[in-house]
Amino acid sequence: MPPLWPYLLLLVPAAPLVYTDFRMRCVSVWSLAVLCGEAVAVGWTSFGFRPMLLHAGVNAGILVIFSAAMLGYQLLRHRPVRTFFEQSFGLGDIVMMIAVVPLFVPGSYVRFLLVSCLAALAWWMVKRTETIPFAGIMAFVLGVYVLCKTFGLWN
Structure with missing residues (x-):
């Protein structure tokens, strides 16, 4: 069983991301870059290099499918796609979704996105x-x- 302490390193860039996004409504590029690097390192130590790359590829494919569904929804409603990304989705949100793809197996990644969306809905x-x-x-x-x-508490 791989050690679980490397997961704690993810809290270092995640805590400032939470603070700055809630307080100032902006996300630091450096925090996202550090989070992405640490996610690759933690995924590598947890799963191994090839499985981590496989999980990241499948999770990136899941993001492409979700993006295509959002694009289709925007086109069905006859709304310009540009306004969706200007008004609804920020670049920090997209980069954050991409940054954590190496951490999860595909099923867990979908659950992570679902719990994040439900938490965002509850917050709103x-x-x-x-x-x-x-x-x-x-x-x-x-x-x-x-x-x-x-x-x-989590397997």
Whole structure:
């Protein structure tokens, strides 16, 4: 069984991501880059190099399928795709989704995205703001996942 302590290293870039996205509504490129590098390192130590690459490829394919579904929805509603990315989805949200692909097997990645979306919906229902700090919410969910995995609450 691989050691679980490397997962704790993911909290170092995730905590500032949560803080800056909730407080200032921006995400640091450096925090995302460090998170991506650490996710590759943790995925490599947990699964091995080839399985980590396979999981990352499949998870990236899942993101492509979800993106195609969002594009189709925008086209069916006769809305310009550009406005979707200007008003609804930020670049930090997209990079955050891509940064964590090496950490999860495909089924767990879909669950991670689903829990992140449900947490974002719950946050919005309480706050009722115009925008949702989705990258920060994903970083928070990742932090909860990391703590649960490290302390044996998650297999």
